[in-house]
Amino acid sequence: MAQINVNNLTFYYQGSFNNIFENVSFSIDTNWKLGFIGRNGKGKTTFLNLLLGKYSYQGSINTTIAFDYFPYQMTQSQMALPAANFIEEIKPGCEEWRVICELMELGENADILYRPYQTLSFGEQVKIMLAVLFSSENHFLLIDEPTNHLDHDARENVKTYLASKKGFILVSHDRDLLDACIDHVLVLNRQTIEVQRGNFSCWWENKQRRDRFEQAENEKHLKEIKKLKQSASRSSEWADKNERTKIGFNPTEEPDRCAGTRAYIGSKTKKMQSRVTQINKRIQRELEEKKGLLNDLEIPADLKMLQLPHHKQILVNIKDYGVEYQHSRHPVFTDLTFTICQGERIALHGKNGCGKSTLIKMILQKAGFIDTSQDILENGVCETASGLVISYVSQDTACLKGKISAFCTEHHLNQSLFCSILRQLDFERVQFSNNMEQFSEGQKKKVLLAASLLTPAHLYIWDEPLNYIDIFSRMQLENLLLKYQPTILFVEHDAAFYKKIATKTIEL
Secondary structure (H helix, E strand, O other): OOEEEEEEEEEOOOOOOOOOEEEEEEEEEOOOEEEEEEOOOOOHHHHHHHHOOOOOOEEEEEOOOEEEEEOOOOOHHHHOOEHHHOHHHHOOOOOHHHHHHHHHHOOOOHHHHHOEHHHOOHHHHHHHHHHHHOOOOOEEEEEEOOOOOOOHHHHHHHHHHHHOOOOEEEEOOOHHHHHHHOOEEEEEOOOOEEEEEOOHHHHHHHHHHHHHHHHHHHHHHHHHHHHHHHHHHHHHHHHHHHHHOOOOOOOOOOOOOOOOHHHHHHHHHHHHHHHHHHHHHHHHHHHHHHOOOOOOOOOOOOOOOOEOOOOOOEEEEEEEEEEEEOOOOOOOEEEEEEEEEOOOEEEEEOOOOOOHHHHHHHHHHHOOOOOOOOOEEEEEEEEEOOOOOEEEEOOOOOOOOOOHHHHHHHOOOOHHHHHHHHHHOOOOHHHHHOOHHHOOHHHHHHHHHHHHHOOOEOEEEEEOOOOOOOHHHHHHHHHHHHHHOOOEEEEOOOHHHHHHHOOEEEEO
16 A cells, blocks of 8 residues: 655646646545546546656655556557557566456456457457556556446446456546445546545535535625625715814804814714724625635536427338448348437437447438448338438547637537537636647537537437536536437437436337
């Protein structure tokens, strides 16, 4: 067991306007299963890279432990080979028999080590990398979002596996995974950093309780400050009015007034002014006590979306439908039957490779949204209502390049409204001037989601919209979909999300 002590850490990227970390101090234990939580762009992956020594920084990070990081970076030539051929290259000293033992714990056969890596499913690739990562015991492990793109079964395997381990930092936005795997949390709040014992749900419950307390305290301080300001204003008016009576008086109306009265009036005015000074000091004390309240308050903005009405109730009709690729001997899926009616929120569910994204592409093609490859063979019925307008979010963010202004022009979006939606998704304003290649993966996903929300449509199709998206924005999107109840077809493996949102699930 060892400690990682962070003292007065300050870091910023060259050319950046703001510090990612500023005078940050905390300590963590290498025996913990630590969940790392924070909004997109707050610096989670950056902190892992600082632990790995990739960047220079101010302050100190002291520890006696060595680190290892998931995911490993692999070359194209390595991906064409079986993993058994290159695991020692990505993790020196890695022993194959230990990797096989870890694969067995993950519920996977050892034969995937001897098949070309690029031919494996996402789940199989992740399991190999996790098995390599945990194959030695002399490292503290940094695990960066291991479940993105994984299907439900693969996530369950990874969840069970990580729950049996210790000594890691896990960056994840999957609430179920965090609840099952961690015993401490490291949270990047809006203004502060906190380390707390417990899983995500424990921390979230404590945070909501603390937020309610801070809101109540803030209201109390605001009321007290308002009263004090009113009292100060009255006292100041009385003092000014009293001071004006020092010079000049009407002997008829004030027969008892004499020159000696002036000193008395001056003394009375001085007491009133002293009272104003004391009230102002009390106001400053109240403001000081109020300082720090609400700094870390999370109140997600209410998003909006505009669904177009369609003259037909059934927007998509799938009947006895199947597809296969010409070069494949096996169909992707067969005999699929369902409809998408207005107001339905349909989740496509199934293992990686079962054809969810292929089905989405075929629906988009029928609606004239995209032109798919010609090597797909179809049978059965797949038809869309005439004039159907679709708003689509792809799982691929590689297309995002250049400035936001150019993106808005290309997609015919109002830039002011687009940036407003991004701000509501907690997108920092300073990022608007950067190229999108510099955005984090979560920020790129928010660009695609903002474009979809700004596009009025009859049907929304979102393909794994929550990959890399932070927990708070996931809750924000849940509230949006439950409030506006749009017609949506989506693929999402976050169990907490699809169980809450879906009105119907289609198993592939």
